[in-house]
Each structure stands twice: as C-alpha cells, then as structure tokens.
Amino acid sequence: MTDEPDPGSAEAQGPVTITEELAEALADKREELFEEFGINDGFPPEVIREAETRTEGVTQEIQDELDERQDLRDLTTWTTDPADAQDFDDAISIKREDGAYRLWVHIADVTHYVNPETSMWEEAVQRANTVYLPGYTIHMLPPILAETVCSLVPQEDRLAHTVEMEIDDETLSFEDVEIYKSVINSDERLTYNECEERLENEDLPLHAENTLAFELADRMHEQRKEDGSLVLNPRRDRAHTIIEESMLKANKAVTHTLMWDRGVEAMYRVHPQPTPDQWNDALKEIQELNGVSIPGQAWGDDPRLAVNAALEEAPDRQLNKIQRAVLKVMPRAKYMNDPFGGHHALNFDIYGHFTSPIRRLSDLINHWIVHENDVPENLVELCDRASDKQKDGETVERLYKQFMEENGIDPHAVNNRGMEVVSEEEAKHTV
Template identity: 80%
Template structure:
C-alpha cells in the first residue's frame, strides 16, 4: 500500500471539523518546500498552454457528444450506481453497481472513460506520459490530467450522464470465481456521491437511501476479503473500515478481471503490475523482527508456512501500537512492484498470478494505457518504455509525498489532518494548530 493510499484510508475521519490553522510563515515554508520537490523530482505543477487549450476544446459541446454516444454504447443509466471516495476527493473515477441473483452476484465497476477524451495523438496524452501519475501532497494536488477534464467530463458526478468503461462480472456464489467477464463502453448516471463516512452511515441506517445496495456490496466485498486472506494475500492494514473494504475489494476484482481477460482471452501485452517476492532469508528476518515486538506473537502453526499468512495472523491479534512496526518490518524486505509488459512472476503481496491497474485512469498512466489497449486492442509500440516511465514516476511521486509529510511533521503539523480538512492561514501564531 502506498502512502497516498494510507492517507486515503484515514480520510473521512475528520469530516465536519474546520480547516487546520497555520501561520503565514509556515504557509510560505510549505510553498518553498513544494517548489524544491517539484524541481528535485521534475514534477510539472503547471500545464503547457497547448495542453490547456486542447483540454478546453475537448470539453466543448460535451453534453451533446455524450447523448450521441448513447446510440453506440450500452445504456446503463437506469442501473443504480454510486461513487465512494475520500471527503476531499476532487474527481470520481469509479462507481459500482451490484445485484444478487439465485446462484450468482453481479458486480459492475464503472470507470471513467478517459481514453475517449485522451488518446495517443493528443497533447494531453503526451503530457500524461511526462507526469506518469497524479501526485497527492497533503493539501496540494499535482494532476496528471488538466483539472478541467479530470474534474468535469471524466468525473462520475451524480445525476449527470457520463461515459464509462464498465467491467461486468458474474461471480459464482459458492467460490466467487468469474463465471463471465464482460468489458464494454457504457453511459451511466451515478445516483449519489458518498464519502467513506457517509457509506459507513448508510450501512448502519436501514432507512437510508442506498442502504440495501451498500449492504449487499459489503457482503460481497467481505467474502472477497476473507477469501484473499485464506489464499495467502498479504493484508497489511487489517483494521480498515467497511467502506474502504467495499471499494478496495471491488476495484481489486475489476483489475484482476481486466488483466486476466487481456492475458488469457486475448494474449496481448499490456501494463501488468508485477511484484517480486522477498528471498526466504529476507522473509525470515522480517518474521523474526515481528516476533520480537512487544505484545506481538506469530501463532505456532503459522511458522514454516506461507510468510504472508504468518504476517496476517500477527496483525490480526497485535495491539494497535504495533501495527506500524509490523508494516515497516515487512516493507523493509519487500521489493518494489513495477509495471511490465507481461505478467511473469505475478503479484506476490496480493498472491495474484496476473494483475494490473484499470480502475484509476484519471490519476495513473498505467490505467489509461490499459483502457486504450482494452478498447482498441492496440498495444503502443513503446510499451516497455512506458512501463519503465510509469514505474519511475510512481517511485518519484511516493518519495516526494513522503518527504513533504516528513517536512510537515518536523514543523508539528499533522499531514493527515491537512489532507482531510485543508488549511487556513492565520495572522496570530497563537491561533495556529501546529501542535496537532
């Protein structure tokens, strides 16, 4: 899990609180730090004029364009769908729908059809390749795509028709395996935009709108989560709330469905996510470090088996104060995941033989390229170069995020509070919240 994902896992907990108050001096220091990081990691904060002009032209008459697309796409506007994101999310690139039938679940994951607007011959595509991904600094976002595109026609806002790339999965109730997978272009109309906290409330309130839909989605997601653990998937954050589990498992299943389709049904190259495994000695070192933590114990029957299951078992029963230490012990020995043009080696942490990204094309180059490959059945000639580019830019983004958070903490500023609540600059230092 990346640090940005970890931040999102905590999003929503501070909903309803006011912004974090900081002094003018700290605001200036934060701006200076951002500029340093932009220079060090070649992060492009501003979009070139040609890219902005192209984006402006691309959103002209877009509503009529969407209506024209209804005739050639699957019309899912009557299907109940909704988005669930952090409270501070600026774009909504995935929505879900779910039904329960006699012998199956049907799960639809609808992803913003970014590749309809951004294609390899466009300036926006070239700029996305340069950036590689959206960079989430607490309280400040460096977008991969021009915001006027990412936050409007490519955002699955409620009660508006939007173009989507839908992954329709029919799952056997007994073992949750894929009975059928269908990936197609669609038009959807999201019923509601929920935050994670609102989703939790809907799960508890039987009279609330979308209660039944969210409850069914969580019922399915909870089974998928438990199945992953039993199969040996590493779950470094076992205390995620129901809302995050609901979305995470739905997206994992959709990503898995798409990349299995690309490899097994089509046999094509794509941007697969490959995660090598640590050596036995590295795993042994990590497990020993975990075993020596105060209040933490790896059950006897977990030793000698799959080390991922041993870590999961330790996390389940460990005190909360040990969670970060266990995570660090594992991450120290874990090789970095990377993008490759074939899935050889699989994804060790998830224990998936084939995996790739598809559900976040607004913020990740890998997903955008996979959208293009799925729809056009056309593999970019420079795919290997693009895989390396995406891997390197992700590493740069994560390092920049980590350095910026550390800078905040050095100034007694809580990056998670800033990320979730925003900031307000105050003149009087006594009014500041630097000691959060």
C-alpha cells in the first residue's frame, strides 16, 4: 500500500539537509561520545560472520521447528511500527470471545538464534541496548540478523515467542495466560498512519481487528489512569495506544507468570517513588505554570493522579513543562533480580521487559529465562550492566541532541524526517 503524503506531513517536507562540513562535525562528536562512554559502533568480524551464518537455510529451519511449536500461521496477525522502522519485533492478534478478549502478542524469537553459546550473545551483553541518536543508530544485535530472520516481516513464516492472554471483559484482568514458542505469518506491516486509516475506513483490510484492538487498548489505558498509573503522554493517537497497551499487558503477564507461577528470578524493572517533598516540589511547579491547574478532586493521596489531571486539561504548549517537572524528581528505573518495590510510575507491583529482545538485553535475558525456566548465574551483574548502559545511552543521546541544537539542527525534525548531506552550494539554495 502506498500513501500520498499530506502536504504538512514529515514525508512531504523531506529530510533535514546539512552541509558536508556539519556532517563531519556530527561524526566527530559521535566518535568522541562513543569513546567517552564505551559504546561500540561496529561489530567484531566473528560476530558478523556468526550472524550471517544464522541467516542461511532459515526456510527449512522454520519448517523443521513446526513439530515443536504451535502453528499460528492461519491466525490473523499484523505489525504496527513507525514508517522508518528497520525491524519488526512485535505483532498482535485479537479475537472477541464470550465474556472476554483473547489477545496474542507475538515477539520475535531472538533467543533461537542468539543464546549464551554464541558470540552474538556476548556482544549483546557488552552493548546491553540499542542506542538511538537522531539520524544514527548503534544496534545491540547485528542488523543482518535483526532485520531479516528476527524481523516479523509480512507474508513470511517467522519464529516467535507468543504471549496469549484471555482478558476478562469486565475487570480486564488475566483469566488465563500462556507463553509458548510459535510460528507466525504476519498478514501485513502497518505504519502508525496506516493503522489510523484502517480504523477510519471499514472497507480496508484489518479494520475490524484494529477496531477491536483499540477498544480493548483504550479501556486498558483508562483503567491504568484510574488505578494511578502515570500517563505523561495523554494525547497519543489510537495506533500508539494499541501498541503501548498491548505491550504493557504482555510484559506484565510474563513477569507475573515468572514471579507468581514459577517463582524464579528474572530481570524485573523496578522504579522507586520520589519522596513526598519531591512530589510537592513537582506539583507546585506544575500549578504555577500559566494556563495549568490541578483540579481540586485530584489533590488526593496520589500525586500521579494529580499529574494525570493536569496533563489532561493543560494547553499543548505546557505539556513538555509538566513532563519535565515530573521527570526532574523521578528516580531512575533500574533492572533488578527481585521485583521488590514494583514500578511506581506504572503503578504495577511487578513489571519487567519482554517485548523488545532485538534492542534490549533485559528482554533477551527474560526470553531465555522463560524458555529455560532457569536463570544465568551472573543475573545480578547483568541487571547492573543493563541499568548502567541504559543510563549511558540516554546521556549520549542528550549530549548529541544538545550538540545538534548548538549547530542549528532540530533533533526532533531529524527523527521525524531523516537527514540528507548536501554540498555548500546546494545548502545555499535550500529553503
């Protein structure tokens, strides 16, 4: 499916243009930051060779795996990602049942290819996550693997790790959760814009499925807010809501299963809460913003509900300031082998990551634990490394964006539209 870009859209505006001199300055800045924070840009030759080898003979390998996995290839399944996404590591399926929704979240089965016996695993532990800079990405896994056999591309059989959830119609709680290896075949790859079009037009394919997915996602989103989950992006479109809520539900299902049903350690995501004084400082700063007020009924025992209320009513121009006031007092989330303390921002007693094994070490480790029902001996060390490297990645991103802004480049525009290098002469004629 091809779309004519809206005249005001990022596609219509084209990429951000920069001069060769500025491109060289950006490259020098990246190299400086990578050296300072120990980030490896290129992959060692043996890791590349291993990745290339694992992409050979995959059609027969997947066929052979059908004897050991659930065959879900006839189940209507699709992916939804940004227009510029290079790999698709999650897909969903949904059906309405009597008194329940049945939601499948299919995640690329990365650990089938990347396991503790491989060089790719060792390299992933060193990197710990993918680092996304405006216009530049440093991958955790070799792209030749992540963008091929680990990518849930449409009309191709792919190995997946599926989280199948029966969700009660009234309470939206789990009636049943199954986690298993599968083979899927995605019907279509949608961009977020295309998902919105499918929701609007009942004559387009996947309209009914996306409509049902949004019905469930919207209900889960509203329930989270009512329960005290902090929602810093209150005006996301329907497509983002579908994916965000589906992935949150799957992550929660997996980590609850690991903790309560199996009683095993895992890489749990723990987010401490600010002190009462810190929350008071944040709420005071929010209340003093022009055009922003916190409704009286929201000044209860839970500051998260007060922030949600302020975000709902605030003018668009103040959203970033409210978010900054909150993030300023929020402690960093970290990975731990015990979920003690829960995730404050989400208001989940137990939470962890499972849905992005291509770009996060925590998810890769949790896939391995779910499959093996055993934990790596150095799990605590892996938790600490993932936490530290995430912090490093975020710092590099912040410093790189700051450098871009100092040189007249809008990082947000680059993220949305991409970047193109032109000569000095061409730059003079670019409006």
